[in-house]
Structures are given as C-alpha cells and as structure tokens.
Amino acid sequence: MKSLSVRNLNVWFGEGPDRVDAVKAASFDVASGGSFGLVGESGSGKSTILRAITGLVPTWSGDIEIDGDHVLPKRGRAFYKMLQMVFQDPYASLHPRHSVDQVLSETLQLHGFKDIDTRVNRLLDDVGLGAAFRFRYPHQLSGGQRQRVAIARALAPEPEILLLDEPTSALDVSVQAEILNLLSDLRTEHKLTFVMVSHDLSVVGHMCDNVAVMRDGEVVEVLGIEKMRRMEPDNAYTKHLLDVSLNYASS
Amino acid sequence: MNLLDVEDLWVRFPTSSGVFDAVRGISFSLGRERLGIVGESGSGKSMTGRAILQLIRPPGRIEAKRIDLQGKPLLNASDKEMRAVRGSRISMVMQDPKFSLNPVMTVGDQIIEAYRLHNKASRRDARARAIEMLEAVSIRNPERVLRAYPHEVSGGMGQRIMIAMMMIPNPQILIADEPTSALDVSVQGQVLGIMNQLVQDRGMGLIFISHDLNLVAEFCDRVLIMYAGRIVEVCEADKLHEAKHPYTQGLLNSLPRLDEPKDRLEALVRDPEWRQQPSVSGLL
Ligand SMILES: Nc1ncnc2c1ncn2[C@@H]1O[C@H](COP(=O)(O)OP(=O)(O)OP(=O)(O)O)[C@@H](O)[C@H]1O
Ligand SMILES: Nc1ncnc2c1ncn2[C@@H]1O[C@H](COP(=O)(O)OP(=O)(O)OP(=O)(O)O)[C@@H](O)[C@H]1O
Ligand SMILES: [Mg+2]
Ligand SMILES: [Mg+2]
Numbered sequence: 090m091k092s093l094s095v096r097n098l099n100v101w102f103g104e105g106p107d108r109v110d111a112v113k114a115a116s117f118d119v120a121s122g123g124s125f126g127l128v129g130e131s132g133s134g135k136s137t138i139l140r141a142i143t144g145l146v147p148t149w150s151g152d153i154e155i156d157g158d159h160v161l162p163k164r165g166r167a168f169y170k171m172l173q174m175v176f177q178d179p180y181a182s183l184h185p186r187h188s189v190d191q192v193l194s195e196t197l198q199l200h201g202f203k204d205i206d207t208r209v210n211r212l213l214d215d216v217g218l219g220a221a222f223r224f225r226y227p228h229q230l231s232g233g234q235r236q237r238v239a240i241a242r243a244l245a246p247e248p249e250i251l252l253l254d255e256p257t258s259a260l261d262v263s264v265q266a267e268i269l270n271l272l273s274d275l276r277t278e279h280k281l282t283f284v285m286v287s288h289d290l291s292v293v294g295h296m297c298d299n300v301a302v303m304r305d306g307e308v309v310e311v312l313g314i315e316k317m318r319r320m321e322p323d324n325a326y327t328k329h330l331l332d333v334s335l336n337y338a339s340s
Numbered sequence: 341m342n343l344l345d346v347e348d349l350w351v352r353f354p355t356s357s358g359v360f361d362a363v364r365g366i367s368f369s370l371g372r373e374r375l376g377i378v379g380e381s382g383s384g385k386s387m388t389g390r391a392i393l394q395l396i397r398p399p400g401r402i403e404a405k406r407i408d409l410q411g412k413p414l415l416n417a418s419d420k421e422m423r424a425v426r427g428s429r430i431s432m433v434m435q436d437p438k439f440s441l442n443p444v445m446t447v448g449d450q451i452i453e454a455y456r457l458h459n460k461a462s463r464r465d466a467r468a469r470a471i472e473m474l475e476a477v478s479i480r481n482p483e484r485v486l487r488a489y490p491h492e493v494s495g496g497m498g499q500r501i502m503i504a505m506m507m508i509p510n511p512q513i514l515i516a517d518e519p520t521s522a523l524d525v526s527v528q529g530q531v532l533g534i535m536n537q538l539v540q541d542r543g544m545g546l547i548f549i550s551h552d553l554n555l556v557a558e559f560c561d562r563v564l565i566m567y568a569g570r571i572v573e574v575c576e577a578d579k580l581h582e583a584k585h586p587y588t589q590g591l592l593n594s595l596p597r598l599d600e601p602k603d604r605l606e607a608l609v610r611d612p613e614w615r616q617q618p619s620v621s622g623l624l
Contacts, residue, residue, distance in 0.1 A: 107484055131496030131527045177495045232435045233381025258521045261380040261551035266594035266605035288524040295596035318598060334525040
C-alpha cells in the first residue's frame with residue numbers, strides 16, 4: 090500500500106508569449122489504499138498532473154512524495170512496476186503495429202514475469218475482452234476495446250498505484266460498469282491506490298473518497314465525496330459543475 | 341425528402357476464422373433531426389458512421405440495398421464523387437479526434453487551410469474566423485492554441501478543435517462519433533448548443549453517436565439502439581428511459597448515480613437471443 094502526496098506542484102510548457110502555466114501550485118494527498126478523483130474544466134491541467142507524477146513532463150517544480158519519499162526526477166523500472174498510468178487517448182498510447190498479445194507479453198517480460206501465457210489470458214478476461222482478442226491489432230478494435238487493452242497493460246505489472254486518465258469515457262455504460270467493478274475489486278484485493286481523472290461526476294462519486302476540482306491550472310477545492318453528494322461545496326465553480334451535471338442526469 | 345436513407349447495410353471483415361459481420365443489415369433514415377445511435381462497445385456504431393462515407397478500410401467491405409443522399413445513390417459513387425461528398429456535404433467528427441489532426445502542422449494552419457478551401461478569404465480573414473470558431477467552442481486563449489501542435493492541446497480541446505473544423509464546410513449532414521466524451525459537463529453544454537443551432541437554423545441533419553444515454557435522451561430527437569451489429573430498438577429520445585428492450589433497460593441500469601450511491605454497479609447480463617432477433621427498421 091502506498092500513499093501519494095503532491096505539494097505545490099507547478100508545471101509549465103514553452104516560453105515567452107506561448108508559455109502555458111498548465112498547473113499552478115496544486116496540492117493534494119491520497120491516503121494509502123485511497124481513491125482520489127480529479128475533475129474540472131477541460132484544459133484545466135488534470136492530465137498534466139498525472140503526467141508529472143508519472144515523469145512525463147520536463148518542466149515542473151514542487152514536491153511529489155510516495156510513502157513520504159521524494160520522487161526522483163529520473164524514474165527507474167522499479168518506479169514503473171509500482172506506479173502505472175492509463176492514458177486518456179487509447180489511440181495514441183497503443184502502437185499500431187503491435188498486436189494485443191505483443192503489447193501485454195512485452196510489458197510482462199519487461200517486469201520479469203515468467204508465466205506470460207497464463208497472465209495474458211487472465212488480463213484479457215479481467216477487462217472483459219477474452220482470448221479471442223489476443224492476436225488482434227489496434228485498428229481491428231473498437232474505441233472501447235482499445236481502452237480495455239490499455240487498462241490491461243497498466244494492470245500487467247501489478248502496480249500499487251494506478252493513475253487513470255478518463256478510463257471509461259470511451260466506454261459504453263455496460264462496459265464501464267464492468268471496468269469500474271473490476272477496479273473496485275482490484276483495489277480491495279491488492280490494496281491499490283487510485284488517482285482518477287473523469288469529467289463524469291457520478292463516476293467519480295462512485296469510485297472516489299475525495300475529489301480535487303480544477304479550473305485554469307489551479308485546484309480550487311478539495312472535498313470529500315459525501316460533501317459533494319450533499320451538494321455542499323465551498324467553491325462557486327464546484328457548485329456550478331454539480332448543478333449542471335445533476336440537472337442533466339435527472340432530466 | 342430525407343437527407344439520408346440507408347437500407348440493409350452490412351459491414352463485413354474477412355478474418356482468419358471466417359467473416360466477421362460488424363454491421364448486420366440495418367436500415368434507417370435521417371431527416372433534419374438529431375438522430376442518436378447508442379449501444380455497447382463493439383456494437384457497430386462507428387462502423388455504421390464510417391460506412392456512410394465509405395471509410396471502411398479493406399479488406400473490410402460494405403454491402404447495402406441502398407445508401408441515398410437526398411434521393412441520389414451514394415453506393416456506387418466513384419472515389420472522386422465520394423471525396424466531394426466528404427469534403428462538403430457530409431462531415432464526420434471521428435471518435436479519435438487527435439488522431440485525425442495532422443501531428444506536424446499547427447492547429448491554426450489546419451483550421452485556416454480548411455476554411456480557405458471552402459471560402460474565398462485572405463489568410464488574415466481566415467485567421468480571424470479561426471479565432472472566432474475556437475472561442476465559440478469555449479477555448480480559452482485561442483491565439484495560443486492556433487500556434488500549438490496537436491500534442492500540445494488537452495483531450496477535450498482536441499475534440500473541440502475537430503468539431504469547429506467539421507462545421508466549416510457547412511455540411512448538410514454531420515456525423516459526430518462520441519464528440520463530447522472528453523468534455524466536462526459545462527463545456528459540453530456549449531458545444532451541444534452549437535450543433536443544435538445548426539440543426540435548427542440551417543436544417544442540418546445530425547447523427548450523434550454516443551454511449552451516454554442520459555445525454556442522448558436529452559439532446560436527440562430519435563434514437564437507434566444497436567446490439568451486435570443490429571438495431572434492437574428505435575424510440576423517441578425523450579422516451580428512452582421507458583425503453584422496452586431488456587438490453588436498453590440493462591444499459592440504463594448500469595449507470596452510476598451521484599444521488600444514489602451503491603457498492604457495485606449492475607453489469608449487463610446478455611441474452612444470446614438478442615443476437616438472433618431481426619433488426620428493427622429506423623426508416624422514416
Ligand atoms: N506538451 C504541451 N505543450 C504545450 N502546452 C501543453 C502541453 N500539454 C498540455 N498543454 C496545455 O496545458 C493545459 C492543460 O492541459 P491538460 O491536458 O492537462 O488538460 P486537462 O485538464 O486534462 O483537459 P481535458 O479534460 O480536456 O483532457 C492546456 O492548456 C494544454 O494546451
Ligand atoms: N478491421 C477489423 N477487422 C475485424 N473486426 C473489426 C475491424 N474493425 C472493427 N472490427 C470490429 O467491428 C465491431 C464494431 O466496431 P465499431 O468500431 O463500430 O464499434 P463501436 O460500436 O463504435 O464501439 P465503441 O463504442 O467501443 O467505439 C467491433 O467488434 C470491432 O472489434
Ligand atoms: Mg486530459
Ligand atoms: Mg466507436
């Protein structure tokens with residue numbers, strides 16, 4: 090079980106007039122075994138925070154700690170065995186000429202597993218695809234099927250922390266229910282710690298204990314799920330988001 | 341006259357283990373309306389949209405009794421004619437928006453080029469229009485985004501850029517494949533408002549592919565519900581919550597709700613019977 094803490098995180102891109110301050114002084118804590126949600130405006134810096142934790146942005150400042158230890162600028166293999174990320178864009182994150190089998194076996198080999206064959210099949214079962222999809226290429230899969238391959242790949246090293254960027258936004262509701270149930274099971278069985286980005290507040294409400302709400306690079310509020318359910322946020326933008334989303338869910 | 345009539349459409353892929361039918365003989369029309377297509381992952385929604393524009397990659401093939409655009413057959417159109425249709429009469433926003441943008445060209449150059457292809461305009465005027473378009477889809481700091489490359493914009497920004505671009509030719513039909521799946525509810529509302537205006541003011545027909553049942557129920561006029569390559573139910577969008585087919589009901593029941601928390605979500609139990617049932621006609 091691992092806890093994660095982000096302190097005063099700044100991420101910027103470019104310079105001069107094109108400088109973007111994508112994340113400004115963001116702080117939040119995720120308890121070990123906890124599930125934390127990031128919601129907010131499109132373009133507000135949610136994916137950038139996950140990418141910074143994973144070590145995929147060159148320019149950042151602040152402090153990222155896992156179990157109280159500072160994360161080093163250069164992440165090694167042990168880091169990626171412990172922490173995995175599912176990317177927002179399943180098209181870009183799968184190599185077009187690698188079959189599902191290649192993607193999963195290579196990841197398993199890289200992390201030193203031996204029983205590759207059994208594991209590949211189990212991963213495919215876990216994400217509801219089954220062995221029939223094992224030798225397909227990305228272009229032979231629908232959007233949701235690709236997303237499930239991406240989730241299977243992230244689960245392959247049996248990580249302790251999983252960062253999920255819109256993991257179900259490409260999925261229909263029935264597959265979404267299956268994946269969310271699977272993630273909940275994994276969380277209890279393997280004591281996983283989650284950070285999950287979603288624009289769907291009911292998904293975040295179902296999965297997470299605490300939520301950070303972002304707008305224009307800043308975390309405007311961190312609140313508990315119960316508070317969100319009771320529609321009692323302190324921040325005006327959070328309230329606006331809740332109002333709009335409840336409005337349309339009920340109509 | 342209907343904008344589009346599709347009859348007995350099949351999309352088939354030969355594979356090592358026989359032919360896989362991704363779409364199995366569906367029929368529907370599109371009027372000047374917002375037609376939703378919903379259904380589970382892999383049910384054939386995207387293939388249906390792509391087949392209309394003949395964008396199925398070989399060895400996949402399209403078969404149909406007819407695909408008529410305002411009464412004129414598209415099915416045997418030449419490649420040249422199809423390019424003309426794709427360029428101006430029917431636009432499609434693909435499910436993978438960033439994938440459809442050119443990765444080595446700035447967002448601005450792509451919008452400006454698309455705009456000038458359809459309008460007589462100087463580069464400067466086209467640029468001004470591009471900024472307006474990005475503002476219309478609620479993009480903060482459009483000047484900066486024009487100079488950015490596709491990998492430098494967020495998921496939801498990519499989606500909005502594609503939507504803005506697809507509106508440029510002023511199409512008669514817009515096929516939007518999961519166009520708002522990466523947008524927060526607030527921005528989503530603004531983007532839907534723009535599409536809505538095109539339907540109301542210009543009489544455009546919209547095919548709105550989505551897995552978001554609540555959204556489709558609220559936003560569309562009519563809905564086709566697809567399962568395993570067939571249409572299992574057609575209904576008025578505002579009656580979607582009273583849908584009769586157990587598949588549609590199952591989809592509705594698997595939604596999480598903010599106001600009614602539960603430990604586990606209901607997973608859909610599929611009945612092998614559903615596969616065999618004949619496709620329901622969505623023709624007008
Ligand atoms: N590599 C990059 N170069 C320049 N700017 C970038 C880069 N990556 C992200 N940005 C900018 O940083 C900001 C935050 O982007 P980010 O992808 O984190 O948003 P997001 O909250 O995930 O949005 P969405 O919900 O739309 O996916 C955006 O303005 C984006 O254009
Ligand atoms: N080149 C191909 N070869 C074989 N099967 C394919 C090919 N392309 C797509 N398929 C299959 O066709 C079916 C329909 O795919 P389609 O992309 O239309 O699904 P969809 O309803 O859009 O799903 P999603 O909601 O996940 O995007 C899927 O089961 C997919 O695996
Ligand atoms: Mg993002
Ligand atoms: Mg699709």
